[in-house]
Amino acid sequence: MAIIESIPNVSEGRRPDAVERMASAIRGTPGVRLLDWSSDPSHNRSVFTMVGDAPALKAATLALFECAVAEIDLRAHQGEHPRVGAVDVVPFVPIEGATIADCISLAKDVAATVAERFAVPVYLYEDAATDPARRNLEDIRRGGFEGLREKMSSPGGAPDFGPSQPHESAGASVIGARMPLIAYNVNLNTDRLEVAKKIAAAIRFSSGGLRYVKAMGVMLEDRNLAQVSMNLTNYQKTPIFRVFEMVKREAARHGVTILESEIVGLVPAAALMAAAEYYLQIEGFSAQKQVLESRMNTAD
Amino acid sequence: MAIIESIPNVSEGRRPDAVERMASAIRGTPGVRLLDWSSDPSHNRSVFTMVGDAPALKAATLALFECAVAEIDLRAHQGEHPRVGAVDVVPFVPIEGATIADCISLAKDVAATVAERFAVPVYLYEDAATDPARRNLEDIRRGGFEGLREKMSSPGGAPDFGPSQPHESAGASVIGARMPLIAYNVNLNTDRLEVAKKIAAAIRFSSGGLRYVKAMGVMLEDRNLAQVSMNLTNYQKTPIFRVFEMVKREAARHGVTILESEIVGLVPAAALMAAAEYYLQIEGFSAQKQVLESRMNTAD
Numbered sequence: 001m002a003i004i005e006s007i008p009n010v011s012e013g014r015r016p017d018a019v020e021r022m023a024s025a026i027r028g029t030p031g032v033r034l035l036d037w038s039s040d041p042s043h044n045r046s047v048f049t050m051v052g053d054a055p056a057l058k059a060a061t062l063a064l065f066e067c068a069v070a071e072i073d074l075r076a077h078q079g080e081h082p083r084v085g086a087v088d089v090v091p092f093v094p095i096e097g098a099t100i101a102d103c104i105s106l107a108k109d110v111a112a113t114v115a116e117r118f119a120v121p122v123y124l125y126e127d128a129a130t131d132p133a134r135r136n137l138e139d140i141r142r143g144g145f146e147g148l149r150e151k152m153s154s155p156g157g158a159p160d161f162g163p164s165q166p167h168e169s170a171g172a173s174v175i176g177a178r179m180p181l182i183a184y185n186v187n188l189n190t191d192r193l194e195v196a197k198k199i200a201a202a203i204r205f206s207s208g209g210l211r212y213v214k215a216m217g218v219m220l221e222d223r224n225l226a227q228v229s230m231n232l233t234n235y236q237k238t239p240i241f242r243v244f245e246m247v248k249r250e251a252a253r254h255g256v257t258i259l260e261s262e263i264v265g266l267v268p269a270a271a272l273m274a275a276a277e278y279y280l281q282i283e284g285f286s287a288q289k290q291v292l293e294s295r296m297n298t299a300d
Numbered sequence: 301m302a303i304i305e306s307i308p309n310v311s312e313g314r315r316p317d318a319v320e321r322m323a324s325a326i327r328g329t330p331g332v333r334l335l336d337w338s339s340d341p342s343h344n345r346s347v348f349t350m351v352g353d354a355p356a357l358k359a360a361t362l363a364l365f366e367c368a369v370a371e372i373d374l375r376a377h378q379g380e381h382p383r384v385g386a387v388d389v390v391p392f393v394p395i396e397g398a399t400i401a402d403c404i405s406l407a408k409d410v411a412a413t414v415a416e417r418f419a420v421p422v423y424l425y426e427d428a429a430t431d432p433a434r435r436n437l438e439d440i441r442r443g444g445f446e447g448l449r450e451k452m453s454s455p456g457g458a459p460d461f462g463p464s465q466p467h468e469s470a471g472a473s474v475i476g477a478r479m480p481l482i483a484y485n486v487n488l489n490t491d492r493l494e495v496a497k498k499i500a501a502a503i504r505f506s507s508g509g510l511r512y513v514k515a516m517g518v519m520l521e522d523r524n525l526a527q528v529s530m531n532l533t534n535y536q537k538t539p540i541f542r543v544f545e546m547v548k549r550e551a552a553r554h555g556v557t558i559l560e561s562e563i564v565g566l567v568p569a570a571a572l573m574a575a576a577e578y579y580l581q582i583e584g585f586s587a588q589k590q591v592l593e594s595r596m597n598t599a600d
Contacts, residue, residue, distance in 0.1 A: 005592065035595050051596050095592055180592075244580050260583040269569060269593045272576035279579040280544050283560040292305065292395055292480075293569045293593065295335050296351055 002098035004106065005051045005180065008061065008090045010068050011083045013039040013046045018071045023048065025063040031056030035266075044079025045088075049266070051095065054106045061090060061110050062117065065173075069118050073169040074145045082141045084148055086170035087114075089137060091126065092177045095268055096294075103177035104128045111175045115162025118170070121152065122161040125176035130160055137174060145171045179212075182232040182271060183264035184240060186247045189257045193219045196226035199250040203228075203243065210246065212238035225259065235271040241278045269293075302398035304406065305351045305480065306361065308390045310368050311383045313339040313346045318371045323348065325363040331356030335566075344379025345388070349566075351395065354406045361390060361410050362417065365473075369418050373469040374445045382441045384448055385471035389437060391426065392477045395568055396594075403477035404428045411475045415462025418470065421452065422461040425476035430460055437474060445471045479512075482532040482571060483564035484540060486547045489557045493519045496526035499550040503528075503543065510546065512538035525559065535571040541578045569593075 012018050019039050026034045032052035039046040050060055065087050072086035090110070092103040107128040115122050129135045133156070143151050148166045151157045158164055159172060166172055188196055196217030201207045204215040212234035218227050228247055232238060248258050273287050288294050312318050319339050326334045332352035339346040350360055365387050372386035390410070392403040407428040415422050429435045433456070443451050448466040451457045458464055459472060466472055488496055496517030501507045504515040512534035518527050528547055532538060548558050573587050588594050 003593075003596070033596055035592075051592070240576075240580060258581055260581045262583055263585055263590060266590055266592050266595065269573075269591050272573050272591070273569075275576035275580055276540075276572035280540060280575055281558055281560045283562055285563055290563060290566055291569050291572070292335075292351070292566045293303075295566065296303070296333055 002053055002094075002102060003051055003096040004054060004057055004098050004103055005049065005093040005095050006057050006061065006090060007047060007049050007093070008064055009045060009047050009083075009088045010064070010072065011045055011074060011077050011079065011086055011088050012068070012072050013044045013079070014041050015071075019046045021071065022046070022064055022067045025067040026050050026060045029056060029060035029063055032060040040081075042079070043081035044077060045081050045083070054098075054102065054109075057092065058106065058110050058113070062113060065114055065118055065120070069120065069167070069170045074171045075169060077145070082138075082144050084141050084145050084171050085120065085167075085173040087120075087173050088141075089125075090173065090175045092128075092175075093180050094177075095180065096270075097288075100127050100177055100179060107175050107177045111161045111173075114173060114175070115159075118167070119163055120167045120170050121159035121163050121165070121172040123172060123174045124160045125174050126178040128176040131156075137176075140174050148172055179234040179236065180266075180268050180271075182235055182240065182267050184230045184232055184243065184261065185264065186228045186230075186244065186261045187220065187223075187259045188226045188228065188251055189259045190226050190254075191219075191224045192254075192256070193217055193226045195251065195254045195256050196228050198254070199228050199247055200230075202250045203230075203246050210238045210243060213243055235268070235274075239274050239278070240271055241275040244275075302353055302394075302402060303351055303396040304354060304357055304398050304403055305349065305393040305395050306357050306390060307347060307349050307393070308361065308364055309345060309347050309383075309388045310364070310372065311345055311374060311377055311379065311386055311388050312368070312372050313344045313379070314341050315371075319346045321371065322346070322364055322367045325367040326350050326360045329356060329360035329363055332360040340381075342379070343381035344377060345381050345383070354398075354402065354409075357392065358406065358410050358413070362413060365414055365418055365420070369420065369467070369470045374471045375469060377445070382438075382444050383471075384441050384445050385420065385467075385473040386469070387420075387473050388441075389425075390473065390475045392428075392475075393480050394477075395480065396570070397588075400427050400477055400479060407475050407477045411461045411473075414473060414475070415459075418467070419463055420467045420470050421459035421463050421465070421472045423472060423474045424460045425474050426478040428476040431456075440474050448472055479534040479536065480566075480568050480571075482535055482540065482567050484530045484532055484543065484561065485564065486528045486530070486544065486561045487520065487523075487559045488526045488528065488551055489559045490526050490554075491519075491524045492554075492556070493517055493526045495551065495554045495556050496528050498554070499528050499547055500530075502550050503530075503546050510538045510543060513543055535568070535574075539574050539578070540571055541575040544575075
């Protein structure tokens with residue numbers, strides 16, 4: 001079975017009963033597992049993590065829209081986080097047996113249905129974007145719900161699906177596809193913050209480093225340790241082990257060793273398998289055929 | 301869900317229709333997946349690989365016994381492989397969310413039921429053995445079906461469950477629990493077989509090396525490469541990465557580097573995850589909570 005993850009963000013984080021009804025809408029969809037959800041009252045926003053195959057996730061997303069559009073009125077919404085819609089963002093992420101192409105198809109299919117069924121305009125973003133200017137979520141969301149009507153009527157402001165004006169109370173939604181994001185930190189055997197900052201600058205894409213790495217140097221005050229804090233945005237093309245080795249190499253330049261690394265939150269098994277294969281120099285290995293747990297999930 | 305693997309061996313490998321009926325008995329059991337099976341006509345023996353939780357595997361094993369006891373008559377059986385029973389050996393192996401203790405309980409439960417329902421005497425072996433002298437399969441099986449009646453009536457020959465005489469046509473069965481076995485080879489950047497042999501001697505348990513390693517040096521004639529060929533019998537206590545590092549270290553002593561390694565057949569995901577954690581120096585990681593695929597298999 002092709003497994004896809006979706007992490008919808010909704011603009012409601014202060015009424016637990018309303019958020020619980022949205023969680024129930026997801027949980028009540030056959031074939032979908034709600035792995036996690038959390039609300040941030042100061043952002044007035046909630047995030048759900050769910051997995052399933054494409055048809056099940058489509059059904060769960062529509063159920064979530066139905067509930068959120070009824071529950072949330074953005075005209076009365078306050079919160080620090082930028083947002084344009086009741087269901088603000090919906091990314092689809094390939095996990096196992098699914099490709100980014102599968103997730104792009106799913107995003108477009110869901111977007112068309114949402115626009116038609118709820119009269120909510122939808123913008124496609126990231127790998128599902130139809131225009132490079134629409135890849136970045138921040139660009140689409142700039143101006144927020146309040147600036148949406150004006151933005152939508154200016155040149156290049158039309159959505160990919162649905163009406164050319166915002167939904168009265170639910171605004172617009174941003175739906176797309178992206179690779180799994182891995183939050184990965186490396187703690188250095190030093191309290192010299194400048195070393196962490198130099199390493200971050202060396203390895204991140206924005207200043208000339210690896211293509212799918214975002215990085216910054218930070219101080220872990222309670223432990224008096226410098227940390228290279230990273231987001232890996234495509235573990236298949238810029239794998240964890242290559243990032244780790246590059247951090248180690250750069251640290252050595254400053255006479256510093258690695259104390260430890262940490263993975264924050266969820267990680268696809270394949271990202272760790274790839275590291276095992278690399279370091280153990282394993283040739284001719286097929287995770288799908290040889291890892292027992294994978295074999296159990298594939299057809300006879 | 302706790303996932304256990306079982307690899308029953310039956311004394312029939314020459315009549316494909318009979319083996320197919322046994323495979324069907326397993327396949328027909330709800331909650332069990334038959335991952336693989338193969339027959340060896342010269343050994344007149346077949347091996348099935350199946351997975352499921354404890355109750356499902358118990359049901360599948362009983363279904364297999366029912367079929368095999370009806371199909372196989374050891375009085376007419378010929379084959380090179382040592383054997384004592386129609387269903388000769390049944391190991392239970394912990395894979396995910398299950399412990400060796402769970403597998404020992406399952407082995408004893410299945411053994412008791414088999415003895416009662418089919419009047420087949422059962423010996424417990426490996427980690428389920430009630431006596432250290434019965435840990436080794438080879439020791440229990442010595443003398444084969446032909447010597448069984450005499451062996452069972454001699455001191456210390458009584459089975460753990462069932463009658464004190466062999467079943468007329470089905471002999472006796474050996475049921476137990478063990479850790480997964482990983483077939484792991486390291487190919488050296490050399491054609492010097494003696495180097496592979498020295499490394500094998502250094503790392504294997506029998507000559508003073510790591511506790512859960514069996515190893516020998518062999519020549520890959522077609523590639524003109526020396527190989528350290530290994531069985532890792534407890535990857536939790538003697539992990540792959542430690543074995544690999546020790547082989548690498550010993551090879552360096554002879555001026556030899558590692559060309560590549562290979563995993564033959566199936567491997568539990570945890571064995572590779574542990575290697576990733578080791579080399580990436582990952583601290584505070586929980587595969588069960590953080591690996592997406594594992595999260596999908598655990599309860600909400």
